[in-house]
Amino acid sequence: MHPETYKPPALPSPFSTTTSPPSLITQGAEAHLYKTCFLAPDTPAALKIRPAKAYRHPILDRRLTRQRILQEARCLAKSLREGVNVPAVWALDWEGQGGESGNGGAWLLMEWIDGPVMRVVFERWEKFLKRNQGSLSEEDVAGEESRVRGLMERIGRAVGGLHKSGVVHGDLTTSNLILRPFVGGSEDATTGEGEGEGSPSMEGDVVLIDFGLAAQSAQPEDRAVDLYVLERAFGSTHPKTEPFFDSVLKGYEQSYKGANVTLKRLEDVRLRGRKKSMIG
Amino acid sequence: MLAIGLEGSANKLGVGIMLHPDDGSSPQVLANVRHTYVSPPGEGFLPKDTARHHRAWVAKLVKKTLREARISVDDVDCICFTKGPGMGAPLQSVAIAARMLSLLWKKPLVGVNHCVGHIEMGRLITGATNPVVLYVSGGNTQVIAYSSQRYRIFGETLDIAVGNCLDRFARTLHISNDPAPGYNIEQLAKKGKQLVDLPYTVKGMDCSFSGILAAIDALAATYGINGPEKDEEVDSEKSVEEGGKPTRADLCFSLQETIFSMLVETTERAMAHVGSKEVLIVGGVGCNERLQEMMGIMAQDRGGSVHATDERFCIDNGIMIAQAGLLAYSTGFRTPLKESSCTQRFRTDDVYVKWRD
Secondary structure, eight states, X not given: OOTTTOOOOOOOTTTTSOSSOOEEEEEOSSXXXXXXXXXXXXXXXXXXXXXXXXXXXXXXXXXXXXXXXXXXXXXHHHHHHTTOOOOOEXXXXXXXXXXXXXXXXXXXXXXXXXXXXXXXXXXXXXHHXXXXXXXXXXXXXXXXXXXXXXXXXXXXXXXXXXXXXXXXXXXXXXXXXXXXXXXXXXXXXXXXXXOOSSOOOOOSEEEEXXXXXXXXXXXXXXXXXXXXXXXXXXXXXXXXXXXXXXXXXXXXXXXXXXXXXXXHHHHHHHHHHHHOOOOO | OEEEEEEOSSSEEEEEEEEOOTTOOOOEEEEEEEEEOOOOTTOOOOHHHHHHHHHHHHHHHHHHHHHHHTOOGGGOOXXXXXXXXXXXXXXXXXXXXXXXXXXXXXXXXXXXXXXXXXXXXXXXXXXXXSOEEEEESSSOEEEEEEETTEEEEEEEBSSSOHHHHHHHHHHHTTOOOSSOHXXXXXXXHTTOOOOOOOOOOEETTEEOOHHHHHHHHHHHHHTTOOSSOOTTOOOOSSOTTTTOOOOHHHHHHHHHHHHHHHHHHHHHHHHHHHTOOEEEEESGGGGOHHHHHHHHHHHHHTTOEEEEOOHHHHSOOHHXXXXXXXXXXXXXXXXXXXXXXXXXXXOGGGSOOTTOO
């Protein structure tokens, strides 16, 4: 991203008039994520805006944007109802400023989840291992590994819980999982960016975010693809954690009845990915 | 270094000559000759007929190319040919021609991946250094980005290619295949006004087009506007929602708007993923000006730019094979006669790209 040359589109009302304006966190392909507040200034909120795509025919653009933001909100609401750790949906408008005067964009206001994303946790852990390669005893290394295994097992359980609620995520990467520290937990875990000296804290709840590609499904196929995407994400972004991926699957297996059907399907999906051959 | 390239993976037979000057100055196109096998309206090109066309024309085209480039056979360093992917029979006829030239002239062979040929030619012409590539043609639909010695496929079609979808709808409407069905659809679409509802099938980074084709074929049949154009067609005053009937132009317009939106969306996702701001469009469908325009708007919104070329370089040609072949040749790559076969299935990411950092 190049903030010096890039200007995001104007915010829809009422966010254009919020004092201390929403701050842009990230720009994805489809949406912009802002941090703002909800009702009270001390209630932080995440605002996801899907701007209208100027390249698309306006009718098509409205149809797609509406479909997608509603799908995202419904998936979040459903999994929250089933007790999965996901941000709560607070408000949404599928036509930007509403009605015919709307710019065709849409927004979704959600609970703000504190804590670093898993990508940061694992990156810090990998850095810590590298920095202390010489000084760690075999016991220390084994201890570190079991801590990571523990976290990965909890990730597996979180994904299992989501699938149990009848929702598949569609884009499971370590950037879409947040480690929310326990209230009153160690300070270390609350700072995502800080370059801590020690091994990062792995205490906290695993929270799933970004349901932009989520869908309601209980098919073993869709669930297995979810796991396969997560496996590839671990392999490509955190090579050192890849050998522990079986811990994710172990946690997943224990999370709901019928998980073993999905795991069986995962074996087929893996083979398919590798042998994918060009057709057409 | 000088290379002659032979391409014939589909209905275009192309022969071209590329020069990479020894002093390291920019490569030059010395000749770019093409002959297309055009099938009658309502029909596609069959492999056996296309292969017959290529066999009949290849010697003439090679002679013409040498004449145009004003070079003699002695100047040629290597003979590059399309190894795949493509239609079997046409690929084989051109591979045989390349082998024949190699034995006759005693020059080494270089087998080239067709998709890599498109990418390298696009990079050369537009000067784009490290773009996200959208490769769209009658046989391929891929979103590609380069990373550590491979052109990696980020997204692709799950069934038919986008160009195939357009070609086959042109067949449904009996639109002329001359110069190309896609070009004629593009011209007709300019007269289209209303958007009809079609499926929109993006799955993550991948697209699917077969369902859209079935849906629009069914629409054309429902309104009785498939088959050859009838004289009495008049512009309906009412819109489709009000019980009116769409025109042939409306269908072409809707098809283009829908499938191009899907392509731009997946390309944008790949750009966000790899953090690139440049897009390069290659392949026959890349000539479409509406696609280029949509991609331009998207790239601009991201603070980037789009690179595209015209029909000389977009549509299958011989120089792209010569260009990619020369790059491989300069790193020491050769295809021994024994291995100079061709294959219908040859993935873009199978090629080890030794010539890039």
